[in-house]
Amino acid sequence: MYPRRNRSLHALAGVAAFAFLFSSGCSRGPSAPEAGLNSITADRLLAQTRTLAADEFEGRAPGGAGEQRTIQYLEAQLREFGLEPGNPDGTYLQKVPLVGITADPAMTLTITQRGRTERLRFGDDFVAWTKRVTDSVSAAGEIVFVGYGVTAPEFNWDDFKGADLRGKVLLFLVNDPPVENEPIFGGQAMTYYGRWTYKFEKAAQLGAAAALIIHETGPAGYPWEVVRGSWSGEQFDLITPDRNMGRAAVEGWITRAQAERLLRRAGKDLEALKRVAATREFRPVPLGLRAEITVRNTLRTVDSHNVIARITGSDPELRSQYVVYTAHWDHLGVAAEGSGDRIFNGAKDNAAGTAAVLEIARAFRQLRVPPRRSLLFLFVTAEEQGLLGSRYYAEHPLYPLPQTAAVINLDAPNVLGPTRDLVVIGMGNSTLDDVAQQIASRLGRTLKPDPEPEKGFFYRSDHFSFARFGVPAFYADEGIEFLGKPEGWGMEMRQKYTAEDYHKPSDEVKDYLDLRGLAEDSRFFFLMGYTVANDPRLPEWKPGTEFKAIREQSLRPASR
Structure with missing residues (x-):
């Protein structure tokens, strides 16, 4: 014994x-x-x-x-x-x-800039879905980098500064702003402001067409394989009276490597943007890139x-x-x-x-x-x-x-x-x-x-x-x-x-x-x-x- x-x-x-x-x-x-x-x-x-x-x-x-x-x-x-x-x-x-929503993985995310087009691959470069209860949905709009995407009045923090983001494709960082020398947010501990759920909620409130979160293993807490495995198959949601039409049309994640490439095309550097995003002075950054995606679904209701x-x-x-x-x-x-x-x-x-x-x-x-x-x-x-x-x-x-x-x-x-x-x-x-x-x-x-x-x-x-x-x-x-x-x-x-x-x-x-x-x-x-x-x-x-x-x-x- x-x-x-x-x-x-x-x-x-x-x-x-x-x-x-x-x-x-x-x-x-x-x-x-x-x-x-x-x-x-x-x-x-x-x-x-x-x-x-x-x-x-x-x-x-x-x-x-x-x-x-x-x-x-x-x-x-x-x-x-x-x-x-x-x-x-x-x-x-x-x-x-519940409603079960299975997105067709044949989708592509198309990025255009001044006539140049690039298509990102589902699973390898990005994962996306819609929680709207509909057979298909499309989203198209200018990509705007919104930093950590946080509005926290108790900390005098607003990443959006009143910008009109309706119809835009918002690009978020995951987790909370890592503010130095000031005891706000949770310090090392993630608050709800850092969760992916909060980012998608903010995108819906702002009337965005789509929301993509840049995946980084450390701040997210898990590697890309977890994102791909968790969000690639059938997804469920509670059945709501509005059939989730109040949510952004498309939600998803993009790999850090692809995000860096997109930002370079826009003349931006991810690490430099992250440093600014960790300050109260941050403002949304239009990238001059346009994103388009169509998500086709198979739907079923489940008790x-x-x-x-x-x-x-x-x-x-x-x-x-x-x-x-x-x-x-x-x-x-x-x-x-x-x-x-x-x-x-x-x-x-x-x-x-x-x-x-x-x-x-x-x-x-x-x-x-x-x-x-x-x-x-x-x-x-x-x-x-x-x-x-x-x-x-x-x-x-x-x-x-x-x-x-x-x-x-x-x-x-x-x-x-x-x-x-x-x-x-x-x-x-x-x-x-x-x-x-x-x-x-x-x-x-x-x-x-x-x-x-x-x-x-x-x-x-x-x-x-x-x-x-x-x-x-x-x-x-x-x-x-x-x-x-x-x-x-x-x-x-x-x-x-x-x-x-x-x-x-x-x-x-x-x-x-x-x-x-x-x-x-x-x-x-x-x-x-x-x-x-x-x-x-x-x-x-x-x-x-x-x-x-x-x-x-x-x-x-x-x-x-």
């Missing part, structure tokens, strides 16, 4: 006693957590992960046979564990209406599904409040083209996270008397398409968001063994971090902030959909101090995964996976939920966080 696990379970017993104190106000208090903690094992987590990442699940893409196998498996497991259906209609499913289960709380006064565990069940499906392995199994991302939430749900069912607040276990669809399943739930909640005490999210968790530390994404945002710190201290573990803040992970997973509506959210990533490994090994493996496996068919269950660390982390997350569900106090956002005012407004009594 692994020695550290004995020590960990001994320490967990102490934490359990600490957490159990919160139940003292109940006449019929919740059970102590030991039975749940002891039920979470690496072997069970590996078996769940292996099943969900199997080729038979066809990469767990929404809207196909892979989805049906996945949601049927999740339902069967939740029933077997004895959890209640989470939808008030008596089922385990919440329907999520995808979130899967949800519930454990009703034991306290009559608190059971109408909810602690939510989330994990996205979906991945990227099967590549339409190519040779060799075309199945995106998504073992780490996010079969392992889904397995962990399943096992945490099972662990709570081992308690004879459940915690005071109710627990929800929410497995969401279409995270890989832009957090669509969690966004749909947040916009159409089955349980009121003001009564949702907290969200604990698991996405691409630790599959490489036990760690001394746990990395908290967005550390310091809420009092949930204080709960986590108390648990970590008693376990002899440490909490660390994100070592890659520039990648904007806080805005890239499903807890963000809840945070936008004010719900306190906790998202922890794998630690980087692995027991028995040399210093730096954890960061090396992070970078290796991003470069070689992230959003690629190679993200599979491999021989070297060690889920003892995931078992320890899952027990940690179990105790997080157990503690919050029994604490008479609700979690809160800390002063200065962008979500605090939203939460406070949602908790105010409605005016008469």
Whole structure:
């Protein structure tokens, strides 16, 4: 038996006693957590992960046979564990209406200047699509470089300076302006202003014909192969009343190499433009180049599904409040083209996270008397398409968001063994971090902030959909101090995964996976939920966080 696990379970017993104190106000208090903690094992987590990442699940893409196998498996497991259906209609499913849009990869991006024409190749030079629900769409206009494309009044920052950009093709830099010697934006940490989603939103607001983001591996947080793999096949979006006609006609990415070539044709230098774009003095730069593109689509409507289960709380006064565990069940499906392995199994991302939430749900069912607040276990669809399943739930909640005490999210968790530390994404945002710190201290573990803040992970997973509506959210990533490994090994493996496996068919269950660390982390997350569900106090956002005012407004009594 692994020695550290004995020590960990001994320490967990102490934490359990600490957490159990919160139940003292109940006449019929919740059970102590030991039975749940002891039920979470690496072997069970590996078996769940292996099943969900199997080729038979066809990469767990929404809207196909892979989805049906996945949601049927999740339902069967939740029933077997004895959890209640989470939808008030008596089922385990919440329907999520999606539209699937597959762009014809035969498209070309044509660039003209004074009679000279150049055609860029889809996949190699650029990737583009439309989210408009239409058979085809065309965009044509002058290319305008807009820097980082940020309007941030709180920082006195405006990259657009009132320019009329209607009908233009906007060329963006990814991430936030790297401002020196001034504590604005997030410093090294990416803010929402740096996300590709924000850039496309701004293009739509400005009436642009198209928006292209210059890809750079460092600022984007992933290589070009991820862009090509993630945006080349069928893409999904929520069905909206205007059929997404309010969005820019065409959205996409262009490689840095091609962007540099275009800028040279316009007599500009990318690095020089980037330096100016990192200042408040930046103004949009017309390039004297014209871009044209036509995107032809194959459309289908899809009823995808979130899967949800519930454990009703034991306290009559608190059971109408909810602690939510989330994990996205979906991945990227099967590549339409190519040779060799075309199945995106998504073992780490996010079969392992889904397995962990399943096992945490099972662990709570081992308690004879459940915690005071109710627990929800929410497995969401279409995270890989832009957090669509969690966004749909947040916009159409089955349980009121003001009564949702907290969200604990698991996405691409630790599959490489036990760690001394746990990395908290967005550390310091809420009092949930204080709960986590108390648990970590008693376990002899440490909490660390994100070592890659520039990648904007806080805005890239499903807890963000809840945070936008004010719900306190906790998202922890794998630690980087692995027991028995040399210093730096954890960061090396992070970078290796991003470069070689992230959003690629190679993200599979491999021989070297060690889920003892995931078992320890899952027990940690179990105790997080157990503690919050029994604490008479609700979690809160800390002063200065962008979500605090939203939460406070949602908790105010409605005016008469």
